Amino acid sequence: MANVTVNKTAHPFHKGQFEALLNRRFFYAPAFEIYGGVAGLYDYGPPGSSLQANIISEWRKHFIIEEHMLEIDSTVMTPAPVFETSGHVARFADWMVKDSKTGDVLRADHLVKNVFEARLAGDKEARGIAAQPQKDDDKKKKKKGVKAAAVQLSDEKVKEYGVILAQLDNYSGSELGELCRTHDIRNPDTDNEVTEPQQFNLMFTSSIGPTGQHPGYLRPETAQGHFLNFSRLLEFNNGRVPFASAQIGRSFRNEISPRAGLLRVREFTMAEIEHFVDPEDKRHERFGEVRDVVLDLLDRNVQAGGSTAVTKISVGEAVDKGIIANETLGYFVARIYQFLVKIGVNPARLRFRQHMQNEMAHYATDCWDAEIENSYGWTECVGCADRAAYDLTVHSNKTGHPLIVRQALKEPIVSERLVAEFNKKVLGKTFGKDAGVLQKLFADFDEAQLSKIQGELAQGTATVQLPEGKEVQLTPEVVTIERKTFKQSIREYTPNVIEPSFGLGRILYVLLEHNFWAREQDVERGVLSLPPLVAPTKVLIVPLSAKEEFDPLIQEVSSKLRRAGVFSRVDDSNTSIGKRYARNDELGTPFGVTLDFASVQNRTMTLRERDTTGQLIGSIDDVIGVVTELVNGSIDWPEACKRLQVYDGVQAVE
């Protein structure tokens, strides 16, 4: 019993059952539910909050502590000029269309995708090809969404739709409008035509101060807070590059018509890293540690060819072949992979997709998304973008505050060049208000132009044309041109930025989906096999009786576990032990310890493992020792089975 291998995919994914579990156990729920809710806003209940806190805690260890990143915490409320400079006011937008009669608003690309996918599904049905296994409750849901009429399409149409879907992220607004017209795409809820796509800016607006004089935006990403503090961060890091800053915090996007639960929301917690590197040296000193990590990659060229077939390839090879542009980008892609798998994402359902040219955010030069497959399709959960020097440059230009690195060169760079020197007195006297124009003109001349003038001056006079067209004569009395030697001991540059950006709510949701299953012998009851690392509660303490004689034991086990750093809860509710175990299977609690009458007499305790339902028995202290190691990951369940006796008592009826 104790060492049974568990088949966690014992039956098809049952979405209705899954959603009912999350709702019943208050992982999360629509915010303001008693007021009817607002689309795209969710509250996390106790297990959701704990799961999120544990994911964040592991993220801090995996990234911030492991790599000595500089954590910051910047404000959400942002004055408008910042996002005007960053380009977000002009370009952080999605394309929306309106129902031509009801005025309902839809996101254009999602509309096209939903309609095409529904038509393809209808085609399959008409051709008699088995649809994906969907449970009844999913079908019910379908009725509310896009209808899939069983109409067969021509083979050409099927192929055309497939190609468009693979490239959809690359379409501009007018192209999306064109698609709607050509393919007669209508609002599926009303069958009405839709309007031309219009841009809708996704930032929430507000205003700061009592007189409304400062328009502001809620940040749609935490990144600008890193960039604006760049000089302070660089100084904190003793002027050295590369280094990374990191921030975990709330961001806001006023999504057009949020659906798909936690996957598209208007308020969410992000974890973002801005890794600042020398643009001329994007190697990474720890790249060797991840070189052999094998990933499923879907690059830009494959998608442009209308395919979504992934390539299995090591990060090292991908960088060597130029599929991933540089070591630093590759390093973070691999580290993202390791993090996601560690917290419980199924690696078989994880791929890295490169953005297509038109798809990238306005600030990015390259971007790889960690996409995770779930019941809604493939969802971007982490973006890993190369923002180059875009942000630091625009903010520096706008504010006049230099956002640069000054690097002392080991060997000064010695160079020679021609330099013009004016006799200011004579210049002013001779040319009056043109004097400044002349100086500016000379400053812009290149080596060849200066050399030509030098030659003419040697002959006595040089003729120069001013910008407005007038020609002036110069003599060596006014200007001399000579070759001079320059020694540069400091190199100044604007660093590039590699940005891994995590949507924690999306990760939390797919993690729940990937770890949800049911036992073959009891398909109506769900189990969440969350790894102990992130499980909301690690150990459930189950006293078999509410008798007072159990209280000191409960107290003892509870405080010993707390001292060992293991987060436990007591379930002394008035239900059968089977129901209590079932509730905790649903809450993803990996271990349960049961205190029964033998515990009171002999100080023994049983230990139950959630996935196998196997039970072991030992002294209270031995069981606490074993469960502590299980939770910390230093031993696994088969090892625990060697250390404690198998228990086949009768009280723990499942």
Add this chain to the structure above:
Amino acid sequence: MANVTVNKTAHPFHKGQFEALLNRRFFYAPAFEIYGGVAGLYDYGPPGSSLQANIISEWRKHFIIEEHMLEIDSTVMTPAPVFETSGHVARFADWMVKDSKTGDVLRADHLVKNVFEARLAGDKEARGIAAQPQKDDDKKKKKKGVKAAAVQLSDEKVKEYGVILAQLDNYSGSELGELCRTHDIRNPDTDNEVTEPQQFNLMFTSSIGPTGQHPGYLRPETAQGHFLNFSRLLEFNNGRVPFASAQIGRSFRNEISPRAGLLRVREFTMAEIEHFVDPEDKRHERFGEVRDVVLDLLDRNVQAGGSTAVTKISVGEAVDKGIIANETLGYFVARIYQFLVKIGVNPARLRFRQHMQNEMAHYATDCWDAEIENSYGWTECVGCADRAAYDLTVHSNKTGHPLIVRQALKEPIVSERLVAEFNKKVLGKTFGKDAGVLQKLFADFDEAQLSKIQGELAQGTATVQLPEGKEVQLTPEVVTIERKTFKQSIREYTPNVIEPSFGLGRILYVLLEHNFWAREQDVERGVLSLPPLVAPTKVLIVPLSAKEEFDPLIQEVSSKLRRAGVFSRVDDSNTSIGKRYARNDELGTPFGVTLDFASVQNRTMTLRERDTTGQLIGSIDDVIGVVTELVNGSIDWPEACKRLQVYDGVQAVE
């Protein structure tokens, strides 16, 4: 050297030096600084972020884990109806006045306070009474603020100002306007008169969705998220009361004219607990554990008498005497005290002040603030309010969703009462549209009225007056009145809420002030004596040389400390060891370990304590063991001095 007693108040608090340190080491800085900043918005840099994260982590342990609270995470963006119901739209406001000529906006109560305090200071100067010891940089600052003209006031005026200041929080808007007129209070920046006080709502507004159809507010407190989820939380807790929910998150208040750094900001992180209790039983089962905690209390009556003198009293006595209204309120006041002292707040500068009647938020029936003294005066850092059943009641009334507890009674309550029963058929036929009016009328009748009618019916007919005045005759055919027995086995009630609410930024700031000092022998260099529990970095690893032979040792010490759960940083910068220690004294790092050439040869390492600058030496593993215990708080420095040798080497010149 190693065991010197440290005088942490070796010189007067030096505000300019303190602020320069916080700024230089990037504890925090004005947000959007390179754009000129916005008042009331601050970013935390690496040490500020770590300090905040450590305070939060300890808060989680002290409150959430210790008391099995249910943590939630609800949204910031809130649709308007929620705050309309909660009363915030109408009443969450401050009084502002405008400069009559420039239109500059000032908060009315702050204006009165600043002007009176300045006049009192001027009076003291004129009387030749020594002002508080202020350093030169503070004086510079003063010039920008409220001027203190050295004018002597009458003794009556001095007394009057004192009484008004003690009661200021109790003044209404019109009373504040009256004060400005009577005492000729003007805008100190311009000497212009100010306008009548107007209310200004402190919530930031926004709108949700692409068509702007849903007006929304950014929450000014996290509390509503708890109340709206009350039913789900109660269910999660198996229907049992008392229980508490807890939330750590961002809130926003559009302050009128934020000054005073982190003490009055427009965006801040809060930690809030909503403890739900039976209104008829506000005892607390763990009250005995805190009964003997002695606090400085400043109750409502003392303030009403124009005084701010505190009473030193145990929590038990305060509750027994009715100064603190009940055990649960008293329990949390004591737990707040314990938390603040544990993280490093000076208990001698901490008092609990009860709100005066007009001062309380619209939802509170009683409130005690933890106020902490700092260079700006006494500042509210934690509020502990009894919100009674206010919020649950208004939301339940508005939405029709019952926010109640259903308690199974051990003994059913049996009661008898008169009940009217109508013969519906006859009633309808006889009274037509008045039938419903009659039924409603009877439902509202009390026992005495029913008994009178019962008597009349026994005589044949009863006369009843309808609400609009018409009299109708009733017979026993239409209605009978009988005594019936009722058995109630469920008690339904709306719980009361005790709310401890923490402003983490304010706590962080006063913590820094309380722990800042300078050594007598080196007053220009600051030290932050943050307790190891919250210090941003626990151990600094200092290699004496940049030679490569040190690298394996640095690696070893660093990874051994990480495995022991001790957060360390390496400082291998190219400066003297004295400068590196000084930097880390400023960062509040409690311990430093130094690797020198002896370490390479003999595997020894020195350990430095920040406050005493004492140094010890031992084997690398022994030092790691000792420093781990020091950080965990299981031993103190005198104990460490017994376990390792005192070191009086020469390299660690301070």
